[in-house]
Amino acid sequence: MNPLRWEKRLNAFVAEREAWFAGLRDAGKTLEGRRRFMKLAAAAAGVAAGSSVLPHSFQLVNVVGASTDSQGAGARQAFSFAYISDSHLYAKTVNERFVNRVQRAIDDVNALVPQPDFVLYGGDIAQLGQKDELMLGAELLRQLKAPVKMMVGEHDWFLDMGDLWKSLWGPPYYSFDHKGVHFVTLMSVNEKDFWTEKKLTPMERMGIVAGLDDGRQSRFEVGDEEREWLARDLAKVPKTTPVVVFSHSPLYKYYRDWNFWTEDAEQVQALLAPFETVTVIHGHTHQVLTNRIGNIHFHGMLSTAWPWPYAPTGLPPLTVQMSRIDPFNEADGLGDGGFSTSAGGRGDKQYNLWNRNPMTVSARYLASNGAVDTPPAPPFKSY
Amino acid sequence: MIRKSMMKLGVTTALGATLAVTSGVFAQQKEMKVVPCDGGEPVTVAGFETGERLSEDKAQKLADTLMEGWLARQDPAVAVAWVRERDAAATNAEPSQAQSMQSTDINPRDLVLWEKEVGREIAYGDKLFHDDKLIGGLEGVSCAMCHPNASNTHPETYPKFQLQLKRSALLRDMINWCIENPVRGPKLAADDPKMRALEAYILAQRKGVPLEYGKH
Ligand SMILES: [Fe+2]
Ligand SMILES: [Fe+2]
Numbered sequence: 001m002n003p004l005r006w007e008k009r010l011n012a013f014v015a016e017r018e019a020w021f022a023g024l025r026d027a028g029k030t031l032e033g034r035r036r037f038m039k040l041a042a043a044a045a046g047v048a049a050g051s052s053v054l055p056h057s058f059q060l061v062n063v064v065g066a067s068t069d070s071q072g073a074g075a076r077q078a079f080s081f082a083y084i085s086d087s088h089l090y091a092k093t094v095n096e097r098f099v100n101r102v103q104r105a106i107d108d109v110n111a112l113v114p115q116p117d118f119v120l121y122g123g124d125i126a127q128l129g130q131k132d133e134l135m136l137g138a139e140l141l142r143q144l145k146a147p148v149k150m151m152v153g154e155h156d157w158f159l160d161m162g163d164l165w166k167s168l169w170g171p172p173y174y175s176f177d178h179k180g181v182h183f184v185t186l187m188s189v190n191e192k193d194f195w196t197e198k199k200l201t202p203m204e205r206m207g208i209v210a211g212l213d214d215g216r217q218s219r220f221e222v223g224d225e226e227r228e229w230l231a232r233d234l235a236k237v238p239k240t241t242p243v244v245v246f247s248h249s250p251l252y253k254y255y256r257d258w259n260f261w262t263e264d265a266e267q268v269q270a271l272l273a274p275f276e277t278v279t280v281i282h283g284h285t286h287q288v289l290t291n292r293i294g295n296i297h298f299h300g301m302l303s304t305a306w307p308w309p310y311a312p313t314g315l316p317p318l319t320v321q322m323s324r325i326d327p328f329n330e331a332d333g334l335g336d337g338g339f340s341t342s343a344g345g346r347g348d349k350q351y352n353l354w355n356r357n358p359m360t361v362s363a364r365y366l367a368s369n370g371a372v373d374t375p376p377a378p379p380f381k382s383y
Numbered sequence: 384m385i386r387k388s389m390m391k392l393g394v395t396t397a398l399g400a401t402l403a404v405t406s407g408v409f410a411q412q413k414e415m416k417v418v419p420c421d422g423g424e425p426v427t428v429a430g431f432e433t434g435e436r437l438s439e440d441k442a443q444k445l446a447d448t449l450m451e452g453w454l455a456r457q458d459p460a461v462a463v464a465w466v467r468e469r470d471a472a473a474t475n476a477e478p479s480q481a482q483s484m485q486s487t488d489i490n491p492r493d494l495v496l497w498e499k500e501v502g503r504e505i506a507y508g509d510k511l512f513h514d515d516k517l518i519g520g521l522e523g524v525s526c527a528m529c530h531p532n533a534s535n536t537h538p539e540t541y542p543k544f545q546l547q548l549k550r551s552a553l554l555r556d557m558i559n560w561c562i563e564n565p566v567r568g569p570k571l572a573a574d575d576p577k578m579r580a581l582e583a584y585i586l587a588q589r590k591g592v593p594l595e596y597g598k599h
Contacts, residue, residue, distance in 0.1 A: 090522070090523045094522060094523055095522040095523050095524070127523065211513060211527065212527070212531040213527060213531035213532045214513075257532070258531055306524075306565075307529070308531070309529075309530070309531070309534045309535035311534075312534065324535075325529075325535075327560070327561070327564075327565070328547040383535060383537040383540070
């Protein structure tokens with residue numbers, strides 16, 4: 001082809017695509033974009049989710065109508081909670097982008113009508129456990145209208161071994177009951193001492209733990225003491241009561257090298273196995289992630305700071321991946337979301353992916369082992 | 384072939400390095416000390432006259448002794464591999480044309496040194512990849528944050544047309560894009576030692592993955 005004509009055609013193509021990317025960015029910011037998320041959350045109350053699809057939907061994940069699970073509609077009430085996770089804040093003067101993203105998540109959640117019953121914060125609010133990072137996180141989260149349930153991540157912990165975090169948010173593991181569901185928040189990112197023998201400073205220890213692929217650290221674990229506490233806590237709960245567990249690391253073994261892993265996962269699962277309905281919601285993996293082991297459903301949470309690639313091995317077969325991240329689309333693969341429980345105690349997990357259509361992984365999908373209600377496959381899989 | 388060239392190497396180095404010194408000191412003693420090229424234990428040649436040219440026989444013997452010493456100082460695995468290669472080469476009476484066209488032979492010691500040198504560059508790249516300060520990042524965002532173990536960098540897919548860069552892109556173009564955007568640091572020149580090291584580290588993590596240029 002004539003080079004001039006080629007250049008013209010190329011420019012036209014680039015201009016068209018740039019316009020599309022601009023539109024996509026707006027969708028994340030505008031009222032219309034917010035409305036989609038609100039509709040999705042409202043689905044928990046029995047309203048069907050709207051399926052508004054952006055133009056050029058080949059790159060987008062379509063909305064899946066939330067399931068209308070009628071089983072077990074008894075004394076328990078349907079309700080929903082929202083989540084925000086893995087914000088990895090530096091001081092405001094160092095990195096404003098990460099602060100803005102937490103703000104975006106807070107605005108999303110505060111705009112929900114009706115408001116969620118509470119907001120789970122999934123851990124890693126700080127990047128290096130610094131005082132100004134944790135204090136900034138506390139200050140930002142205070143804007144949330146709904147009550148906050150706080151969970152700790154390894155980035156919050158390994159500078160002072162949780163001293164400041166505990167003074168801000170209390171004990172790192174606890175349980176509570178809400179509308180007929182028993183909730184447990186775990187501290188699942190304990191690590192066996194790798195620092196004393198090497199005479200590492202607290203900052204060196206923090207730096208090593210903060211490196212996902214840094215093999216000098218130990219593997220995450222709940223640990224003996226906390227597992228004993230969990231056994232005592234669960235002993236009081238009838239086996240028919242739905243149980244929802246929050247943990248920062250996935251409570252199963254996905255990929256050891258990146259601590260997408262809990263060393264004593266099998267022992268924790270054994271404590272949860274006798275219950276009829278168990279759901280685990282975890283952070284740390286910064287991606288759409290779905291698993292089922294026996295009667296336990298597992299869901300990951302999105303990060304507001306950066307997405308992580310799927311690990312080279314060990315991906316649970318029930319996971320429908322989020323689309324491969326487009327580095328030119330800022331905030332792609334990031335977001336927040338929620339969890340809405342039907343009256344039966346099972347729940348649907350929502351991923352409010354900024355700049356893309358939201359995605360729902362329903363309880364029906366997991367209960368049927370992927371036979372029904374399958375989320376659409378991503379247009380681009382990981383390399 | 385290899386044996387011959389090692390002999391030449393041994394004698395040249397030995398004579399070149401030590402003759403000027405030893406001829407004065409050891410002339411009356413009619414012996415010469417030869418230091419091997421790796422600086423190991425010297426070898427003594429007896430019955431040596433000042434100004435004498437070593438006979439081929441004597442030179443071969445000296446080279447053999449130097450080689451024995453060198454082998455004894457090597458890692459056993461390297462020594463075994465070397466001997467195996469030498470013996471295999473000795474059974475080839477005539478060097479092939481391809482072999483005789485080569486300016487040097489590759490011996491296992493070369494391979495060890497080269498691997499070390501490449502490893503040094505990869506290790507430097509590993510450091511840069513995990514510490515944004517070393518590449519001038521302003522906001523605490525390092526390469527490894529989004530790409531643990533260089534995952535999802537897919538160097539095997541370049542060159543490919545990168546829409547947003549409006550051109551056929553190489554790995555280094557994407558490295559620079561990431562440095563300037565998420566990392567917020569200054570762009571690197573294509574031959575900057577840091578760029579070379581980052582490329583080396585990323586490529587080393589994808590060993591064995593088939594090249595598939597243009598893949599999207
Ligand atoms: Fe995280
Ligand atoms: Fe984490």
